[in-house]
Amino acid sequence: MKGGTWGMYNKIVLPVRNFFQKVSYQHKLFLIMCITVLFISIFNYGYLYSVIKNRLYASAYDNLAVSTDQLANNITAKLEYFSGLSNTIYSDYQVMQLLTNEYVDPGQYVDFYQFIGKYIQRFMAADPYILSITFYIDSNKIPPDMKYIKPIEQLEGSALFDDVNEARGGIVYGPASRWEETTVGESSSGTGSGMSYSFKLVRLLNYYTYGSNYGILSIDIDTRDLRRMFENELNNKDIFIVDAEGAIIVSGNSSHTSRKLVDVVDMEMTGLKDRSYTTIFFNGEQKLTTCRQLKNGWRVVALTSYTDVVRNINQSLLRMFVVSLVILGLSFFAFYVISYFFTRKVKYLIRLIKNVESGDFDIKVINAGDDELGKVISAFSRMAKKVNHLMKEVYEKEIIGKSTELELLQAQINPHFLYNTLSSMAALARRYHDERLTGMVISLSDFYRISLNKGRKIITVREEIDLTRSYLRIMMYRFEGLIHSEIHCEPQVMNYVTPKFILQPFVENSINHGISGDEGIRIFISAEEKEDKLIFTITDDGCGMTPDVIEKCLNGPSSGRGYGIRNVQQRIAMLYGDSYGIDIDSSPGKGAKVTIYLPLIRQ
Structure with a gap:
């Protein structure tokens, strides 16, 4: 081990030391400055890399969070709009009277259906994304027309029927399902023929005076009404609106609708906590993911490309690296110039020192400059002119010091002489009974x-x-x-x-x-x-x-x-x-x- 260490010293340390001993002071200064700045630059680059990377990640999460919050607020506002629409129908006393009357004459049915049809069409005409409004009523009281009035038996036994009864008059949102329109003329929403997806808003109808139920109100809403809120963001994001059970209500890809989110995205529902952030894989690509939970239990899940964030980070770091190289090059050139001018005065100062060393104290400096080295040279010149005078002063102070030592030795004798003299005076005063003099001498x-x-x-x-x-x-x-x-x-x-x-x-x-x-x-x-x-x-x-x-x-x-x-x-x-x-x-x-x-x- 010792031999290996000594061999390393001979191969690395010793040549470096010899090199620095041979090169001039100017080159030493230049190399030291360059190495110092190089190490500092490497450290700063590593530190900035970490800072910029973390800030870009944080910025990506912040942008994703802001857009997700905005989308969640918009969806909440839309659902509150539909909730208000259901409240309007629920609280309409005339509708309640018509739905709870007992009809005998068939002509009364015709009037009832005409009124209900016009009533519902008024709401659907105001919002083209409302696909249908249906009253589920006891078929024994009112014959269903299977368009606006349907038998409540169709819902009995379903999970939606159980949920709406448990809600006790509250609003329940059903899962997304296919909505098929036959013809343009029969399209109640006016959005044209074809196939789309819808979700239901369902609530109990009851006598708000007596509290007994008389039916269920169901509003079918086109999921495209929610999708249009985030269509502009689908170029760089994947967005899913998921119900409380994890089923997709609407997303950028209609084929995902009504499927479980865990079957589409490689993540567990337990990880979808409100305002949570995570990284997952989707469509073979790593994604940054966040989630916002709505009041009705739905979740807005947004994904953005992790690759895009990394690309932005690498581009920023590449620009920073190029700028750093340019700055280093300029710094090395400036260091060389500085070392040259700096050592030039050092060499001049060395010549002056050699003159003083040889005994020549008469130094004349012309235009030494006002920088630190210039002041050192000027100060050295003034110092050299005073050396002879200072040497004389030192010699004189040594003589004075010797005299002071003698005086101090003498001063050590004087107090003893003074005490003895005062004691003799006090004894003499007592002999002649002069108490005032005795007291004064003792006090002194x-x-x-x-x-x-x-x-x-x-x-x-x-x-x-x-x-x-x-x-x-x-x-x-x-x-x-x-x-x-x-x-x-x-x-x-x-x-x-x-x-x-x-x-x-x-x-x-x-x-x-x-x-x-x-x-x-x-x-x-x-x-x-x-x-x-x-x-x-x-x-x-x-x-x-x-x-x-x-x-x-x-x-x-x-x-x-x-x-x-x-x-x-x-x-x-x-x-x-x-x-x-x-x-x-x-x-x-x-x-x-x-x-x-x-x-x-x-x-």
Whole structure:
């Protein structure tokens, strides 16, 4: 296995690698772009093939569904028309009286037949596709003429008779059957002699007052009335109208009429669900099929050629393939031109780099251009001119760095000297019983012990509060009786951390600018946890500040009034971002309130 892998590497990978090592950068760039675009094109073509194929299939199904829905709606409207016609005859009181009378005189029969004949002919003349209208009546009451009046015994025992009785006055549609006309003169529909197919609309006749039946109304309708609704679509579709039992009422081929659909089309009736879609074989060809069910249980089954859909898909994909080849050819040509102009500047940049490598920093670039490579060449030229200066700066910074290290070593000694000196001063003050001096020295010692503690920049809230208390005690010794302070901190915030010296600058600002003459100042300091933030508040009742002064304190120059406040704001922004910082609320004569927002970070 290892030998086979090594042999493949020697035969394929190694020659390709050697080839790429030998060819120029321009040709490498050209080949990489061509291969990349080729792979992308193949992927896009496969993706578009799938998308277009699915969309054309969906479009074919949608077109088939729309036409089938329209046909189903038209047939429903036609059946409702025939239903309305039967309602008109059913509710005609005069017809009901004539059909239920008991006739004795033969002359009365003649008048009855003449009236019924004219009555029925009026409806049939209005619609030439009505082949006949027949009343099936008890022959013991009215002698049948076998044209408009027929004995009800002809229907008894048939499935249609059982269905119409089960419908209890509702309309029943019978299966399609042959309708044979003898002569033109006897053709009740006026459609000419010959043979056609019809279906029956049947309903009970009863006294709608008493509810008892007196006969059956039957209307024979030419199936061509339904067929003409979809004749224009038979060029590219096969359409079947099927009754609830699966028998064909009408289709594009009259020879299929009255046959079972399953005997004509290779599919099961169970697959003909309303708004279902499937693919079947019919007449040796694959078909896309859909079905719509009507209110009376009939189904409209439509088939369209699957081959036509595939042909449209292949034609679309062929056009897309030709267009893709043209685009690829143009892309390859454009890549070659681009690679040439691109590598030309790269070669020029390589020459400049070699000059700098040889020690020639005096580079003059003429018309490098404004594109990315042109800017790189111009930047490289400017960089080369500054190399000597930068080298000198690096040398000077190294000397300064060494000096800084010495100063830091010295700074580590100074705090110890300062603590020892302050301790000696405090011992001397106690010896001479100077309590004020003792307290001031101890406070100053505590202040510097925390502020200079091993150079730490982040301390706990407890340490920051102790630092501020020490500073306040020092100031109270200085401004005896003029400073009144109160500090309140929630216990749970004492172990959170905070940048060092964020309270002292504000307390100092309140004391320096809030005390006027012999008037003192009250300072209240609090620390709390609120809305997932650590919040410090410094409030005083001093002389306050104008909006201009507040703006200078926060955003003024790096020297002068407010420098300490700006320093705090900048440190918070550098450590925690712009979501945290300082808010100052003050106005002249009403004191000031400073709120500091910090994140909740435990020690």
